[in-house]
Amino acid sequence: MSEDFPPLSLNVPEPGCRPGVTPDFSDFEIPHAGAVKRPPVNVDPDTIREMAFSIVRVLNKDGEAVGDWAGEQSADELREGLRHMLTLRTFDARMLNAQRQGKTSFYMQHLGEEAVSCAFSKALKPGDMNFPTYRQAGLLIAGGYPMLTMMNQIYSNADDPLHGRQLPIMYSSKEHGFFSISGNLGTQFVQSVGWAMASAISGDTKIASGWIGDGSTAESDFHSAMVFASTYDAPVVLNIVNNQWAISTFQGIARGGVGTFAARGHGFGIASIRVDGNDYLAVHSVAKWACERARRGHGPTLIEHVTYRAGGHSTSDDPAAYRSRREAAAWPLGDPIERLKTHLITIGEWSDERHTQAEAEILDEIVRTQKQAEAIGTLGDGNAPSPRDMFEGVYETMPPHLIRQRQEAGY
Amino acid sequence: MASMTMIEAIREAHDVAMAADDRVVVFGEDVGFFGGVFRCTAGLQQKYGKSRCFDTPINESGIVGTAIGMAAYGLKPVIEIQFADYVYPAYDQIVSEAARLRHRSNADFTCPLVIRMPTGGGIFGGQTHSQSPEALFTHVSGLKVVVPSNPRDAKGLLLAAIEDPDPVIFLEPKRLYNGPFDGYHDRPVTSWKKHPMGEVPEGHEIVPLGKASITREGADVTVLAYGTMVYVAEAAAEATGVDAEVIDLRTLLPLDLDTITASVEKTGRCVIVHEATRTSGFGAELMSLVQENCFYHLEAPMIRVTGWDTPYPHAQEWEYFPGPDRVGEALKKVMEG
Numbered sequence: 051m052s053e054d055f056p057p058l059s060l061n062v063p064e065p066g067c068r069p070g071v072t073p074d075f076s077d078f079e080i081p082h083a084g085a086v087k088r089p090p091v092n093v094d095p096d097t098i099r100e101m102a103f104s105i106v107r108v109l110n111k112d113g114e115a116v117g118d119w120a121g122e123q124s125a126d127e128l129r130e131g132l133r134h135m136l137t138l139r140t141f142d143a144r145m146l147n148a149q150r151q152g153k154t155s156f157y158m159q160h161l162g163e164e165a166v167s168c169a170f171s172k173a174l175k176p177g178d179m180n181f182p183t184y185r186q187a188g189l190l191i192a193g194g195y196p197m198l199t200m201m202n203q204i205y206s207n208a209d210d211p212l213h214g215r216q217l218p219i220m221y222s223s224k225e226h227g228f229f230s231i232s233g234n235l236g237t238q239f240v241q242s243v244g245w246a247m248a249s250a251i252s253g254d255t256k257i258a259s260g261w262i263g264d265g266s267t268a269e270s271d272f273h274s275a276m277v278f279a280s281t282y283d284a285p286v287v288l289n290i291v292n293n294q295w296a297i298s299t300f301q302g303i304a305r306g307g308v309g310t311f312a313a314r315g316h317g318f319g320i321a322s323i324r325v326d327g328n329d330y331l332a333v334h335s336v337a338k339w340a341c342e343r344a345r346r347g348h349g350p351t352l353i354e355h356v357t358y359r360a361g362g363h364s365t366s367d368d369p370a371a372y373r374s375r376r377e378a379a380a381w382p383l384g385d386p387i388e389r390l391k392t393h394l395i396t397i398g399e400w401s402d403e404r405h406t407q408a409e410a411e412i413l414d415e416i417v418r419t420q421k422q423a424e425a426i427g428t429l430g431d432g433n434a435p436s437p438r439d440m441f442e443g444v445y446e447t448m449p450p451h452l453i454r455q456r457q458e459a460g461y
Numbered sequence: 462m463a464s465m466t467m468i469e470a471i472r473e474a475h476d477v478a479m480a481a482d483d484r485v486v487v488f489g490e491d492v493g494f495f496g497g498v499f500r501c502t503a504g505l506q507q508k509y510g511k512s513r514c515f516d517t518p519i520n521e522s523g524i525v526g527t528a529i530g531m532a533a534y535g536l537k538p539v540i541e542i543q544f545a546d547y548v549y550p551a552y553d554q555i556v557s558e559a560a561r562l563r564h565r566s567n568a569d570f571t572c573p574l575v576i577r578m579p580t581g582g583g584i585f586g587g588q589t590h591s592q593s594p595e596a597l598f599t600h601v602s603g604l605k606v607v608v609p610s611n612p613r614d615a616k617g618l619l620l621a622a623i624e625d626p627d628p629v630i631f632l633e634p635k636r637l638y639n640g641p642f643d644g645y646h647d648r649p650v651t652s653w654k655k656h657p658m659g660e661v662p663e664g665h666e667i668v669p670l671g672k673a674s675i676t677r678e679g680a681d682v683t684v685l686a687y688g689t690m691v692y693v694a695e696a697a698a699e700a701t702g703v704d705a706e707v708i709d710l711r712t713l714l715p716l717d718l719d720t721i722t723a724s725v726e727k728t729g730r731c732v733i734v735h736e737a738t739r740t741s742g743f744g745a746e747l748m749s750l751v752q753e754n755c756f757y758h759l760e761a762p763m764i765r766v767t768g769w770d771t772p773y774p775h776a777q778e779w780e781y782f783p784g785p786d787r788v789g790e791a792l793k794k795v796m797e798g
Binding site: 215218229234244251252273274275278447 | 486512513518520522523526527528529530531533534535536553554557558561562564565566567568569570571603604605626628632635668671715716718719
């Protein structure tokens with residue numbers, strides 16, 4: 051060992067807030083609502099580089115919508131958005147409970163992230179295609195996909211559109227612009243770019259939207275997607291949902307100590323924006339900007355939605371083992387539902403009474419739907435998909451070896 | 462009919478498919494302007510334009526991943542991995558996505574996709590230009606796996622693969638690109654011009670997937686082979702005088718089990734030949750199937766002649782490659798059993 055060079059040491063990033071530690075987000079820089087200007091959709095990505103280091107926010111702490119990105123939606127649209135988020139949260143709570151009761155094997159909730167997928171959904175047009183992860187069910191809820199069908203999938207019952215082949219919440223609906231979810235992380239991100247390239251090859255006007263979490267940006271397909279989107283100027287909106295956590299791993303393990311996830315777009319020449327993921331108005335406005343940019347042929351956009359995974363990773367996870375129980379409450383961007391509710395009340399378009407009533411209506415509807423789904427069947431109880439069905443659909447036409455195996459299995 | 466090399470036949474299949482269907486798009490590394498490092502896509506970009514045939518970044522996962530997205534949109538991508546040895550970065554996309562998409566979405570989304578890749582050794586390609594990874598694909602439910610051995614089949618099978626509604630792994634033995642090769646590396650190379658299967662029908666002709674071809678009829682022993690090993694097996698039969706029936710499997714998945722069992726029931730003996738490494742190679746599956754289906758007809762233990770369970774070497778090319786001498790010894794041995 052040379053005296054000129056002290057021993058090297060490995061840097062392993064650590065989150066600031068392990069169990070028992072008081073949460074501290076004082077280093078987390080939050081620009082004021084309205085501080086980030088809205089550029090034209092045909093902007094040269096190179097001229098908005100600072101947007102990858104700031105955060106587009108619309109709702110201020112008083113619940114007012116301010117700045118260039120405000121004013122995109124009517125009060126009716128915002129009330130609808132609030133309803134979607136409440137629906138998703140209630141749906142999550144019911145399904146989480148159903149898993150605890152053994153009615154299904156698995157569930158993943160969106161607690162705290164409802165604005166991201168619900169608001170984004172409203173920026174898309176019919177025919178556009180999302181390539182979601184397992185935590186964007188708001189795209190379905192806000193997109194009008196029947197909750198009964200979602201529950202049938204979760205229960206793997208006889209009316210499950212995927213015939214019991216998929217793990218719960220791995221939905222698929224071409225009709226609703228929701229690409230089949232895969233358990234393999236990051237794979238869809240590059241597929242969304244290919245879908246967008248296909249639209250461009252075909253002279254179509256449809257766009258694609260890719261989704262990935264903060265942890266999965268470390269997957270090589272994140273890089274593949276960025277390279278291809280950049281090379282071919284694909285009409286795609288690439289969304290990173292930075293909820294700070296990848297199961298037990300804090301986002302610093304995927305990102306390192308400097309920069310932002312959005313800033314990774316800079317190396318690819320992709321227009322890159324960070325947005326307050328708990329600000330329904332900001333998410334929608336940025337999504338609309340990025341979608342229009344793609345649809346007008348100005349190329350891809352990378353959006354980092356800054357939010358917080360308030361719930362456990364899944365029904366198989368206990369976050370108290372690796373982070374403070376108080377961290378979600380300390381999260382400086384607050385709760386998306388509370389913030390939109392406050393805004394609507396502030397502008398005189400909502401009230402606590404109406405909110406309580408809406409919550410009750412939504413719960414009633416979900417409970418009613420849940421009863422319908424459970425009457426059809428739950429996992430291992432009631433009408434189940436035919437075992438014969440696992441042999442179907444491997445190929446368009448069943449090849450001889452699968453016919454033999456199906457017969458061997460007794461179906 | 463026109464005389465073609467396998468390269469020309471493959472290029473021709475692209476041309477026929479692209480002319481017939483606007484949804485067919487062709488891409489990969491060096492595939493566009495340059496026409497491919499093996500010339501299999503020569504002239505296609507010039508004829509069909511850059512949006513139908515184009516170059517990609519060097520990123521196999523991206524090539525396959527974007528193609529899956531395109532297939533889900535409704536296009537029919539025919540993509541190239543420059544060497545089968547370089548398919549591994551795309552393995553997740555192939556196994557987890559392309560192969561499963563129809564099943565997991567209950568056909569809400571499908572993946573009509575052809576992934577072409579030059580395969581096999583015998584060209585002093587060393588470790589990363591010689592591998593035969595077919596068993597890594599035949600183990601994956603939802604894929605089809607094709608290995609042509611001559612220009613006529615290459616064109617017909619590629620057209621069938623492009624029209625197939627499911628993802629097809631299309632392995633092209635690069636040793637056969639310019640002419641048949643029987644493993645006698647010290648003899649002059651021959652060209653497809655002198656081989657009957659170098660005569661290729663013009664226009665559209667399909668060779669159906671899932672159907673084997675008997676390239677040499679015989680009564681003594683059935684040889685199961687594909688790709689370059691078809692010619693090695695034929696040469697070994699001639700050299701030893703063993704009346705071998707050589708079956709060119711052509712499609713490994715789904716497999717033409719009927720042709721295999723009919724032959725083994727006739728001969729009572731079976732030798733399996735492939736370039737790929739032995740352990741858990743496709744030969745093990747073939748051996749199991751013949752054992753299960755033809756046990757009471759077998760008069761001798763089956764023998765596999767394969768690449769050794771080592772990485773593909775450079776200097777020891779001809780000690781590794783299962784040539785006619787090794788196959789011939791197996792033919793004689795199985796006749797003694």
